[in-house]
Amino acid sequence: MFRVNSEGGTRRDTLRGGSWRQEGVEKEEEEEDWMLEVSFDHEWLAGGGGGDTALAKLSAADKAHFTEAAHKKADAILEEGGVEALQERETWTQKFVTEHMTAVSKLRHNPVWTRKGQRPCRRHVGAGEISGLFTYGGPGTALCPLTNPQRQDGKFPGMRVLTQRFEQVDGIVRAYHDPFGFLAGLVGLKHPHMDLLLLPMNNTPEELPAAPQEVPASRATSRYPRSDMAFWTKGHHQDMYAVGVAPHRDGLDPKIYEMLHLARAVDPSINKHSRERNALEAGKVGWNLVAQSTSTKLHPWDILALDNTSLFQNPTTKACALSFVPTHHTTQWLANFRFAPVSFCGIWNVHKGFRNQVRRAIRSPEWASRMRPALAACPELYVTGHSLGAGQAQLVAACLQRAPGVGEPGWRDYQHMIWTPHASKTKTMPAMA
Numbered sequence: 001m002f003r004v005n006s007e008g009g010t011r012r013d014t015l016r017g018g019s020w021r022q023e024g025v026e027k028e029e030e031e032e033d034w035m036l037e038v039s040f041d042h043e044w045l046a047g048g049g050g051g052d053t054a055l056a057k058l059s060a061a062d063k064a065h066f067t068e069a070a071h072k073k074a075d076a077i078l079e080e081g082g083v084e085a086l087q088e089r090e091t092w093t094q095k096f097v098t099e100h101m102t103a104v105s106k107l108r109h110n111p112v113w114t115r116k117g118q119r120p121c122r123r124h125v126g127a128g129e130i131s132g133l134f135t136y137g138g139p140g141t142a143l144c145p146l147t148n149p150q151r152q153d154g155k156f157p158g159m160r161v162l163t164q165r166f167e168q169v170d171g172i173v174r175a176y177h178d179p180f181g182f183l184a185g186l187v188g189l190k191h192p193h194m195d196l197l198l199l200p201m202n203n204t205p206e207e208l209p210a211a212p213q214e215v216p217a218s219r220a221t222s223r224y225p226r227s228d229m230a231f232w233t234k235g236h237h238q239d240m241y242a243v244g245v246a247p248h249r250d251g252l253d254p255k256i257y258e259m260l261h262l263a264r265a266v267d268p269s270i271n272k273h274s275r276e277r278n279a280l281e282a283g284k285v286g287w288n289l290v291a292q293s294t295s296t297k298l299h300p301w302d303i304l305a306l307d308n309t310s311l312f313q314n315p316t317t318k319a320c321a322l323s324f325v326p327t328h329h330t331t332q333w334l335a336n337f338r339f340a341p342v343s344f345c346g347i348w349n350v351h352k353g354f355r356n357q358v359r360r361a362i363r364s365p366e367w368a369s370r371m372r373p374a375l376a377a378c379p380e381l382y383v384t385g386h387s388l389g390a391g392q393a394q395l396v397a398a399c400l401q402r403a404p405g406v407g408e409p410g411w412r413d414y415q416h417m418i419w420t421p422h423a424s425k426t427k428t429m430p431a432m433a
Contacts, residue, residue: 001067002068009023011311012025013287018027018032018182024325030239031379032051032187033223033317034106034223034226034227035185035186035187035188035223036107036188037106037180038101038104040093040096040229042226043226043227043228043229044070044071044228045066045067045070045076045174046068046070046073046074046169046174046175046176046226046228046229046286047174047226048229054113054172054173055255056262057077060093065170066170066172066210067415069169069170070169070170070174070231071229072261073167073169073174073230074078074228077165077167077176077230077231077232078229078230078231080232081231081232081337082234083233084112084233085231085232085233086231086232088183088233089229089231092186092231094181094304096184096186099132099186099187100186100187103186103187103188104188107143113143113144113348113349114143114144114188114311115144115146115148116143116348117142117144117145117347117350118147118149118346118347118348118398118402118410119346119409120149121346121402121404121405121408121410122211122404122405122408123204123402123403123404123405124403124404124405124406124414124418124420125420126420126422127400127403127418127419127420128400128419128420128421129150129400129401130156130158130381130382130383130397130400130401131156131157131319131380131381131382132156132157132159132195132255132259132383133156133157133158133192133258133382133383133384133394133397134158134159134161134255134259134263134383134384134393135158135159135161135381135384135385135390135393135394136161136163136189136238136241136260136263136384136385136386136387136389136390137161137162137163137178137180137181137235137236137241137385137386137387137390138160138180138181138385138386138391138393138394139155139180139181139183139184139189139191139351139354139387139391140182140183140184140185140186140189140190140191140222140339140351140388141189141190141191141192141350141351141354141391141394141395141419142189142190142347142348142349142351142394143188143189143190143341143348144190144348144349145190145192145193145219145222146193146347146350146394146395147188147192147193147212147376147398148193148399148401149400149402150401152191153217155194155195155217156192156193156194156397157194158194158195158255158259158382158397158400159194159196159197159214159253159255159256159274160182160191160192160195160196160197160221161196161197161199161245161256161260162177162178162196162197162198162199162224162225163177163178163198163199163201163235163236163240163241163244164176164177164178164198164199164200164201164225165177165200165201165202165232165235166200168242169289170336175225175233176230177225177228178225178231178232178234178235178236179227179228179231179232179235181224181225181232181235182225182226182228184278184351185223185226185227186227187341189284189341189351190222190223191221191222191223191224192222192394192397192398193217193221193222194217194221195214195215195216195217195221195223196214196215196217196224196228197212197213197214197215197252197256198212198213198215199212199241199244199245200212200213200244201235201240201243201244211248211251211345212244212245212248212252217304222386229320231395236387238263238269238270238326238386240263240298240425241277241386242260242264245257245260248285255382256320257258257285258285258286258287259321259382259384260384261281261282261284261285261287261312262285262287262312262321262384263279263323263326263384263385263389263390264281264321264386265279265281265282265289265310265312265323266286266308266309266310266323266324266325266326266385266389267325267326267386267389268325275289275432275433276433277359278433279431279432279433280433282301282312284317286314286316287312287313287314287315287321288313288314288315288429288431288432289310289311289312289431289432289433290312290313290320290374290429290430290431290432291292291310291311291371291374291429291432292308292309292310292311292366292370292371292432293308293309293310293361293364293366293367293369293370293371294306294307294308294364294366295303295307295308295360295361295364295375296360296363296364296365296366297360297365297385298356298359298360298363304357304360306360307324307325307360308325309322309323309325309361309367309371309380310322311323311371311374312325312403313377313378313428313429315320315428315431316356316381317380317430318377318378318380318426318427319379319380319381319382320374320375320377320378320380320381320382321381321382321383321384322381322383322384322393322396323384323385323389323393323423324383324384324385324388324389324390324392324393324396325385325388325389326386326387326388326389326390327387327388340352344358344395344399344413345395345399345402345403345404345410345412345413345414346402346408346409346410346411347395347398347402349409350395351391351395353391354388354391354392354394354395355395356365357388357391357392358392358395358396358413359413361392362396362416363416363419367416368416371415372418373419374429375419376419376420376421376425377426377427377429378383378419378421378423378424378426379421379423380421381400381419381421382398383396383400396417398412399413399417400417400419402414403418410414
């Protein structure tokens, strides 16, 4: 059921026909929004819409031939993912005719909901600001893109990283993406306002750049990628992100590579639920595991798996990083598909499942006794995660930047994660393993 919480001349980048370009145009109206479409037509084409110039140039006969080829290409990519990909497409199709159509109706009648982000507030005295948010295969988290109130442009420091693959479809280039990047768009949830790094995982056709593309933050990036019916689930796997980043690490912000390893370190499919393996993965980029806490149930009937949140520290710089666990248990898909928007930390209309997962972490007695004291020793703080972990990282980063003071909207959440760095408290913490 889709419910919305009732509280509550520029230069920009736009996507046109599968490639990015910049426009210096003054325009008040909102760009075309794929999240309000009411058919699968464009999803099968991995494109479409007013900006798809390659498709628009085709004759009616050529367009019909291309459409048939696009269906076959989507099915071929889907087949690579086996049962996992098929189940995701089936779930998407079912929810499209229920929750999506309800969401479209509500958002068209109440467009202000997509512009209602967070209320101004008095910050907590001494509250710190994060040094970066780094997400990998992250989902949309809010009807109005999360923004950073500590910067005039509203952009978060850091990078959102997303895999993509290029394919020739009847002579026209199409881009397919990690499907987790568009799943929450089913009910209009956008990505945070931050820069985007696209990782091309193949070199077809040859004239397309093999190097990652850095795309500046804009309203367009908050809705990217658009949905497609291929459900390239392999593009969401942690190893695929590692393969995509590693060859280009010297030309990228070093933190992209480091935070990727910290996002991998907490993944049970990689660490096998072993603290030692968690620490070993982090150690590959010179970081130590210094604190962990296990999440708690929100109520007696809470069936979601409980995870460990990890805090890492660079022993040289003393900088720290919070890393959140990705989806690894069947019950956690309940969090991924719980789309009813709610409030969190004084921010309107965020993803309920991700908010609840964050609350499981920060309301834990172990968070209070282990993580809070360790955070006090950190002069800098990064936040990272993959998949479900990326959704949590986004909300935590937004709350830390907002940092509502006592009595302000959102204090109920921020009080659990207060971080007030000070030189007198900075120290190198002992490694846990």
